[in-house]
Amino acid sequence: MVDLNKDIQYLKGIGPNRKLLFNRLGIYTVNDLITYFPRGYEDRSSFKTISELIEGDTVCVKVETTSKVKSIRTRNRLMIYKLLVKDNTGVITCIWFNNKYVENIKAEHEYIMYGKVTRQGNELVITQPEYEEVNVNNKTGRIVPVYSLTEKMNQNILRKEISIALEVVIKDIEETMPEYILEQYDLADIKFALQNIHFPEKDESFFYARYRLVFEELLHLQLMLLLLKNGVKNREKGIVFKNVSTDEILNQLAFTLTNAQTRVLEEIFKDMESDKCMNRLLQGDVGSGKTIVAGISMFKAVKNGYQCVLMAPTAILAAQHYDTLKNIYVSIGVKCGLLIGSTPKKEKEKILEDLKNGNIDILIGTHAIIEDNVVFKNLGLVITDEQHRFGVRQRSKLSAKAQNVDILIMTATPIPRTLGLILYGDMDISVIDELPPGRKKIDTFAITKDKEERLNKFIVKNVQEGKQVYIVCALIEESESIIAKSLNERYEYYSSVLNECRIAVLHGRMKNTEKTAVMNDFKNGDIDVLISTTVIEVGVDVPNATLMVIENAERFGLAQLHQLRGRVGRGSDKSYCILKYDSSSILVKQRMNVMEKTNNGFEISEKDLELRGPGDFFGVNQHGLPDFKIANLFTDMNVLKIVQEIAFKILAKDKNLEAEENMLLKKAIYAKYKGKLEL
Numbered sequence: 269m270v271d272l273n274k275d276i277q278y279l280k281g282i283g284p285n286r287k288l289l290f291n292r293l294g295i296y297t298v299n300d301l302i303t304y305f306p307r308g309y310e311d312r313s314s315f316k317t318i319s320e321l322i323e324g325d326t327v328c329v330k331v332e333t334t335s336k337v338k339s340i341r342t343r344n345r346l347m348i349y350k351l352l353v354k355d356n357t358g359v360i361t362c363i364w365f366n367n368k369y370v371e372n373i374k375a376e377h378e379y380i381m382y383g384k385v386t387r388q389g390n391e392l393v394i395t396q397p398e399y400e401e402v403n404v405n406n407k408t409g410r411i412v413p414v415y416s417l418t419e420k421m422n423q424n425i426l427r428k429e430i431s432i433a434l435e436v437v438i439k440d441i442e443e444t445m446p447e448y449i450l451e452q453y454d455l456a457d458i459k460f461a462l463q464n465i466h467f468p469e470k471d472e473s474f475f476y477a478r479y480r481l482v483f484e485e486l487l488h489l490q491l492m493l494l495l496l497k498n499g500v501k502n503r504e505k506g507i508v509f510k511n512v513s514t515d516e517i518l519n520q521l522a523f524t525l526t527n528a529q530t531r532v533l534e535e536i537f538k539d540m541e542s543d544k545c546m547n548r549l550l551q552g553d554v555g556s557g558k559t560i561v562a563g564i565s566m567f568k569a570v571k572n573g574y575q576c577v578l579m580a581p582t583a584i585l586a587a588q589h590y591d592t593l594k595n596i597y598v599s600i601g602v603k604c605g606l607l608i609g610s611t612p613k614k615e616k617e618k619i620l621e622d623l624k625n626g627n628i629d630i631l632i633g634t635h636a637i638i639e640d641n642v643v644f645k646n647l648g649l650v651i652t653d654e655q656h657r658f659g660v661r662q663r664s665k666l667s668a669k670a671q672n673v674d675i676l677i678m679t680a681t682p683i684p685r686t687l688g689l690i691l692y693g694d695m696d697i698s699v700i701d702e703l704p705p706g707r708k709k710i711d712t713f714a715i716t717k718d719k720e721e722r723l724n725k726f727i728v729k730n731v732q733e734g735k736q737v738y739i740v741c742a743l744i745e746e747s748e749s750i751i752a753k754s755l756n757e758r759y760e761y762y763s764s765v766l767n768e769c770r771i772a773v774l775h776g777r778m779k780n781t782e783k784t785a786v787m788n789d790f791k792n793g794d795i796d797v798l799i800s801t802t803v804i805e806v807g808v809d810v811p812n813a814t815l816m817v818i819e820n821a822e823r824f825g826l827a828q829l830h831q832l833r834g835r836v837g838r839g840s841d842k843s844y845c846i847l848k849y850d851s852s853s854i855l856v857k858q859r860m861n862v863m864e865k866t867n868n869g870f871e872i873s874e875k876d877l878e879l880r881g882p883g884d885f886f887g888v889n890q891h892g893l894p895d896f897k898i899a900n901l902f903t904d905m906n907v908l909k910i911v912q913e914i915a916f917k918i919l920a921k922d923k924n925l926e927a928e929e930n931m932l933l934k935k936a937i938y939a940k941y942k943g944k945l946e947l
Contacts, residue, residue, distance in 0.1 A: 554834025574648025
């Protein structure tokens, strides 16, 4: 039996150099290779005669070569290769550019050519066709898979190696789906599914194979999430917090809570006063007032004699939460501490001592607060902000600092209903769906490079009026693989065209002390234009910043663009967001249009999921959740609903998947998520 976890170098044709190309695609083992599913297919199973060819067609033609390939060198040293081919209806020329290997094509020999029909002068030609001898049927005469590639990798290499891998291992692949599920839901067996997702015999075979693999992927994920959540639910009973008056803290606020904030607090308080551990997600668009809701929830816990902790993903955001809440707590006797990576040693030691002795009621910080030496006297409430930026292990380590604590997770990233179903399953969800009064709509405009000069004048105008500007870049340094304006290059550019403005840079590779200093200078108005990476995406609050410019906006997801846009419009002045994009893609234009038309984060997130799919919804890293290999949460919603019902039924009968019929299913789930999620 072949071990599917063998290194791909085990396969014929993959040496050390080629192995590196596969690794760049995330393919390390034989199993990775056979589950690297196509992104599309080309139907090369039907043929046309030469007389039937029409300009613009991409076709298969069965032909006979009339002579050897002729080569022509042009003045600019381009090599053009021409070959005249015929069938019983006519003749046509095939043309290749700089492809010396085509000289191996034999004269007076039968081939199948697959390529695009174009016009050259008055004649039709087939440009850059793939070819093979008749009856080989590797590249033609069938439905052919198309894979996502990386530099120096091509379709033929991938197809060949996947074909070799399947031939070697297909007989040894173990069926892990229980027989009762296969029969009840008419699913293909795993061997058929893998063979026909890559090399389908016909359309029906592909659909049957894909349904099985989508079903399996969503079922594995749903069962894993439910197993995790059941683990939380099955703990001992939680803290029962008493009902206390919150007038003391409400009287400190310079504003009245919105109806949505009041409703959400009632939901949180109900959880806290029950004997079950709270496990609630708090969603709220940028600027909706989640921090104050968290602050009031923590006040309730403190009044019950418990400590609280609030973990934020960046030192900048942690410091901002601390400043906001400390100003409210200071006059009502609630003691607050801030612990981040750059906290001085002596100050940190004092915080740790006060925390252990119960002299700090609320600790706010970054991942520094999950270190082993951070010990609470009586922790009762754990809150994480922008939770998708933390690994599951980090969150688990935090909540494990006390037994049976209540957990509140906050996010400003609006989760589409469809994605929320699978990410949060049976977690209770609260939504702040109302912005505080006075928040003005941010006018958004998408522009191309030809409008750059007008934009620069607009930036200067804002600065001259005493306002501040963010300019966000996707990269710190130039990259050969991603064409986007780097932060360094943009800094040089804007320094030359905005020479009267005070400009600074901010990025994640800077030391925390440097980042904090730059951000403080910006908040204090000592910097006019801040050129930054997405490190400013979460939580930075500068009311005087009224203009957000996003370079290479096509490189960001809509949800992330919306998050970035929310950094302006924090004050009473009119604010703007300018999306600079460099693409003629229809999809990109559709996405820019969505941003121009709506400021509603939930509408945007649904559209983002529809246009881009779920794989990149949270940016580069899902932080715990794997990328989907084949399922698409937008198009496969019907399968997700079926699978969720099945998952609940399976665990209702067999809560830990210990029955013999489910053992292989459990083994497959644990193998897939080992090291990614705690099970």
